[in-house]
């Protein structure tokens with residue numbers, strides 16, 4: 001059954017139709033990849049899931065609840081976390097604090113005036129955050145300021161920030177862009193482990209190695225429309241996809 | 252339970268802070284600041300700046316209107332004296348509440364915007380309050396004359412308890428102790444220490460971490476399931492309560508309230524205090540407030556006579572030139588000195604005096620530091636080479 005269902009979503013920017021009647025079903029417990037050329041509308045689609053943008057028309061249902069016209073923090077509290085294409089982290093804070101904040105958000109909700117119990121006493125949250133940093137290979141930098149990290153490290157930090165929330169649905173916008181090959185492989189391993197825990201994932205990715213190592217289902221987006229959808233082996237051979245996405249090159 | 256939530260370092264810091272404040276009359280005597288009127292100002296403006304720092308230092312929202320809460324606190328305290336009692340406790344309690352209430356109202360509106368628009372909105376609100384205090388609200392504020400005590404004030408609580416002040420104008424008294432002079436200072440000092448403690452709790456709490464997150468990246472906060480608005484508003488209200496309390500204490504030590512306390516220069520002053528001392532640090536705002544009030548006291552008391560004496564080692568013509576130049580910077584012209592001082596700090600020590608102290612400590616550590624005790628700069632850069 002689907003965890004996320006997107007029906008007839010349209011979004012225009014002035015005259016540009018960025019999303020043209022998009023329909024999409026994300027099955028619970030799967031890794032669903034969205035691929036497509038630059039400017040196809042992939043990030044715009046994710047923006048419509050997390051409240052960064054409101055679609056002009058259509059519906060986005062998550063776990064029986066509409067994600068439209070509610071605040072981003074409510075969407076997250078419902079169980080949707082996102083890694084952005086340009087990392088969104090707390091650049092002035094330490095890595096540990098960056099990961100503790102989402103853990104607090106998950107435990108205490110959207111707003112809590114927790115003034116008397118010092119951070120030093122929150123050993124559970126701290127331990128959880130440290131574990132998560134170790135998972136993404138950043139534990140040695142726990143006390144560094146996040147803004148000074150390399151782009152690849154920022155991405156992994158953001159991934160840790162999302163994962164520590166144990167989301168039901170994880171949205172990843174090009175999670176390996178800007179990473180060295182070795183880091184990419186580590187990230188693939190990490191994502192496989194997350195998938196094994198039963199987390200549903202939507203991954204936007206350009207690196208076909210990543211896509212075919214992870215995805216159980218693939219949707220191809222071009223000029224705001226889903227032009228093909230199916231199992232990885234079907235997509236690989238689909239001539240429309242080769243035409244639109246790679247200009248005929250071999251996948 | 253509560254003790255265990257404070258680290259040893261924090262306990263030491265709190266202890267040293269308290270000791271330094273309480274010993275203020277002795278410590279500050281050598282620099283000529285060991286007298287109660289000035290010490291009271293240090294403590295009161297220290298509280299004002301501590302609160303301002305919770306808003307500006309943590310969340311990054313720069314308010315240019317905090318004097319409105321200070322003024323509201325003063326008026327509330329004087330009214331409490333007039334209507335209820337000359338005891339300072341109800342006065343400062345109600346002043347704090349009024350500061351918070353007023354801040355909730357103004358914050359709710361101004362926090363719809365951020366950055367420079369927020370600053371301008373707060374400035375506009377404070378100027379509106381200032382003008383209202385002079386015009387429409389004259390029945391409450393007594394306009395230009397300022398709100399004063401009168402012998403005939405009802406003081407119902409005092410009357411009910413049979414407290415009679417006789418034919419003299421009463422001054423605020425804490426169960427029989429007159430709140431002028433040293434007792435007044437110690438009253439403010441104890442409250443300053445309590446405020447410092449509370450500010451420390453906020454800095455070290457998950458709530459404080461969220462406030463720093465507001466400053467760092469509000470987008471990320473929203474997509475992380477946190478509602479940024481109530482966090483910013485809570486910080487705004489807390490800082491408004493600190494300001495109201497400070498305003499109340501001004502009235503406790505000198506029971507009158509005037510609209511000039513709400514003027515934009517007063518709002519600007521607390522910004523300067525916080526930045527001068529080091530915004531976002533625990534101690535900085537108190538140090539900044541002390542420094543500004545100290546220099547204000549010195550520079551504004553200079554006059555030509557004193558300057559003539561200071562330069563009388565020079566030949567007479569030179570002496571006159573020096574005096575006419577330097578007299579621009581003293582007395583009424585003290586704000587010129589303040590401006591110059593502020594520019595120097597912002598350019599050379601953007602982290603304020605606290606950054607200066609830290610640099611000095613590192614420098615001294617490096618000079619004297621041998622073998623074991625050397626203060627290693629703890630900002631060891633961690634180059635991200637490790638492809639693990």
Ligand SMILES: Nc1ncnc2c1ncn2[C@@H]1O[C@H](COP(=O)(O)OP(=O)(O)O)[C@@H](O)[C@H]1O
Pocket residue numbers: 013016018036037038039040041042043044045
């Ligand atoms: N906020 C916006 N305002 C105007 N145009 C936008 C905005 N966001 C995206 N677009 C445009 O919509 C199209 C799809 O963009 P995007 O979703 O980022 O593509 P992708 O992520 O697939 O590379 C692009 O032509 C882009 O320029």
Ligand SMILES: [Mg+2]
Pocket residue numbers: 042043044085173
């Ligand atoms: Mg994109």
